[in-house]
Amino acid sequence: MYDMNHLKKLGTLGKHAENAMKAFQSLDKEALDDGTIPKKYKELIAIAVALTTQCPYCLEIHKKHAIEAGATQEELAEVTFVAAALRAGAAVVHGTHLMHES
Structure with missing residues (x-):
């Protein structure tokens, strides 16, 4: 079930929920950036x-x-x-x- 190749499908997931994916990516970047x-x-x-x-x-x-x-x-x-x-x-x-x- 867990295969790192599944991460290649994140683009497909994002296409079907573009706004949510952009919001998640923004949160993820902000939360994990140096601060x-x-x-x-x-x-x-x-x-x-x-x-x-x-x-x-x-x-x-x-x-x-x-x-x-x-x-x-x-x-x-x-x-x-x-x-x-x-x-x-x-x-x-x-x-x-x-x-x-x-």
């Missing part, structure tokens, strides 16, 4: 989110951009465990919904 938060950190944040949502397309795209922005293998490894900790933490705190008040 108060440097681009490298934004890309590392994007990787953490992609690891959490488990989007292989986002992982590939943002890994490439993070490395281009200067991210190291050590930073990519650490961001992996940040995402893992957040996912595990979410499971733990959601477990409180299973508990009865004592």
Whole structure:
């Protein structure tokens, strides 16, 4: 199901929803451009989110951009465990919904 070649179809998707695609591309560019938060950190944040949502397309795209922005293998490894900790933490705190008040 996941094949990076599917990304070649983004143009077709955009043709069928041109205004929405342009708006998305504008938001994406603005959100990820260098700003108060440097681009490298934004890309590392994007990787953490992609690891959490488990989007292989986002992982590939943002890994490439993070490395281009200067991210190291050590930073990519650490961001992996940040995402893992957040996912595990979410499971733990959601477990409180299973508990009865004592």
